[in-house]
Amino acid sequence: MMRVLKFIGWVIVALMTAGVAYQQFSAARDRADFPPPGELVDIGGRKLHIWCLGEETGNPTVILEGGFTFIASGWERVMKPLAAKTRVCAYDRAGYGWSDEDFGPRYGVDHVNDLKALREATDMRTPFIFVGHSLGGMLGRIYYDHYPDDMAGLVMIEPADPEIILQEFEAEDGEPTERRSGQKGCPVKCTLATIVTELGVTRLMMGNVPFLDDPGYSQAAIAAYKARMSRSPNVRAMLRLGRYIGTIFHETADNKTLGDLPVMVIYGTGAGSVFGDSETEEDRLLDLEVNKAAWGKTTATSSRDFGVVEMDADNHLAIIAHEDSANAVAQEIIRLIDAIADEQTVSATE
Numbered sequence: 001m002m003r004v005l006k007f008i009g010w011v012i013v014a015l016m017t018a019g020v021a022y023q024q025f026s027a028a029r030d031r032a033d034f035p036p037p038g039e040l041v042d043i044g045g046r047k048l049h050i051w052c053l054g055e056e057t058g059n060p061t062v063i064l065e066g067g068f069t070f071i072a073s074g075w076e077r078v079m080k081p082l083a084a085k086t087r088v089c090a091y092d093r094a095g096y097g098w099s100d101e102d103f104g105p106r107y108g109v110d111h112v113n114d115l116k117a118l119r120e121a122t123d124m125r126t127p128f129i130f131v132g133h134s135l136g137g138m139l140g141r142i143y144y145d146h147y148p149d150d151m152a153g154l155v156m157i158e159p160a161d162p163e164i165i166l167q168e169f170e171a172e173d174g175e176p177t178e179r180r181s182g183q184k185g186c187p188v189k190c191t192l193a194t195i196v197t198e199l200g201v202t203r204l205m206m207g208n209v210p211f212l213d214d215p216g217y218s219q220a221a222i223a224a225y226k227a228r229m230s231r232s233p234n235v236r237a238m239l240r241l242g243r244y245i246g247t248i249f250h251e252t253a254d255n256k257t258l259g260d261l262p263v264m265v266i267y268g269t270g271a272g273s274v275f276g277d278s279e280t281e282e283d284r285l286l287d288l289e290v291n292k293a294a295w296g297k298t299t300a301t302s303s304r305d306f307g308v309v310e311m312d313a314d315n316h317l318a319i320i321a322h323e324d325s326a327n328a329v330a331q332e333i334i335r336l337i338d339a340i341a342d343e344q345t346v347s348a349t350e
Helices: 002-033 072-083 108-121 135-146 162-173 187-198 201-206 219-229 232-253 281-299 323-349
Strands: 039-042 047-053 062-065 088-091 128-133 151-157 263-268 305-311
Touching: 002 219, 039 108, 047 072, 047 108, 062 072, 062 108, 062 135, 072 088, 072 219, 072 323, 108 135, 108 232, 128 135, 128 323, 135 151, 135 232, 151 323, 162 232, 162 281, 187 201, 187 232, 201 219, 219 232, 263 281, 263 323, 281 305, 305 323
Parallel strands: 062 088, 062 128, 128 151, 151 263, 263 305
Antiparallel strands: 039 047, 047 088
8 A cells, every 4th residue: 555655656746847847848938939029117126018019100109908818919910000000009917928926916006006107117108098908998997097197098998897797796796895805815826826837737728728729819929828828927917816806896986987088998799798608699699788888888977988889809809819800999099099189180270
């Protein structure tokens, strides 16, 4: 019996050693194969990755904020058409993509304060147009509440509606979601995730994620995403964000008005629940109608409401990852840029 246990123990040690070696070798290869497309900027003891294309033309700069797990390189197909019009920048939140990790609380205000610090460190021209996908749309509303003078416009791409989500959470949990959630961070989950990732398990799992296998996506962007998401900092950042998400929903719900900010929501015909959990086509269409009503309510809080815009897109990621829909999104942002320029011209001549 002792021989069997000893043999099992040696097998476990061998597998763990192989896993660590596999992860370390792969991470080293990733650093060579997937360098940051942009630059790392110090915001005060930490560095954030920001990637910019295009030149300043007199039009507002466009800053792109990703969804829950999105990284900067995935915006390429939206960025290229915009770069012909103005300067456009995508960045990685703390721990994501190529940005340094932050081990402190990560409420919505912490994310927008990071972006504020990044803007100042890079001397980014203001006011800028904030474009947020999914979670990024919520962070755009939080940013406006804290720094309204920084923003020339807000475009939200299939954003989560905080009131809908908080109601769903309450129905599932039987009680309201606490406003100050995640006070203890994620010490246990983050530690376990680190162990699993350093053993190479996360990397193996990333090789079999069905929704990433769409041939319409940029294969280079998907490869970079898988490489970065196979790192412990990215995994911990995702878990930490999930830990504080309840508060972020509350912070977004605090935004009651968008004043005179030009505002637009864009969604695809394949949209439904932002979590992608609509079980049937009928459910998806019902979820979409509920979201459309909520999006219209949000844009109507601005006196410069550019409405809720529909376009062809298969799903929540495809709207910015498929070439045709990404270009269509860029054209809507350009429409907003042109409208802002026209308004400024009229104001200047009055």
